[in-house]
Amino acid sequence: MTIDPRHDLASGGTGLYEFWTDRDVPVYLDDMDLASVEVRPVDRVVVLEFEYTEPQWxxxxxxxTPVVVMxxxxxxxxxxxxDDGGLGQVEDFEYDGERAFRLAAYAMVLGFGATRLTVTAEGRR
Structure with missing residues (x-):
């Protein structure tokens, strides 16, 4: 993520819902689909993949690099x-500025705490 104060996680109060990478690539989760959720309880790791799937958005x-991995x-x-309807479009991704997150997508809600976050933008697999 960028450290530019105009586009970082704190700018505009958008947190993880809208930000820019360190290469000035915008990430707008409301224009993306939640492609996958991987939970590794033993390792205490959650991996979320979001993808731009609509060219107009x-x-x-x-x-x-249309895939963002958190x-x-x-x-x-x-x-x-x-719900058993897939994951779907991202509705909201709240971040309290400390360690609490709450992701709401079309058919899922996931609330969690975390001590570390790594974000990468990648090509399609």
């Missing part, structure tokens, strides 16, 4: 609900 700078470590799950 994909920023030009993100075309080469790896959370030191995770404690606090809330989890999921």
């Amino acid at each position: 994909t920023p030009a700078a993100a075309v080469a 790896r959370f470590e030191g995770v404690t799950i606090r809330e989890w609900s999921h």
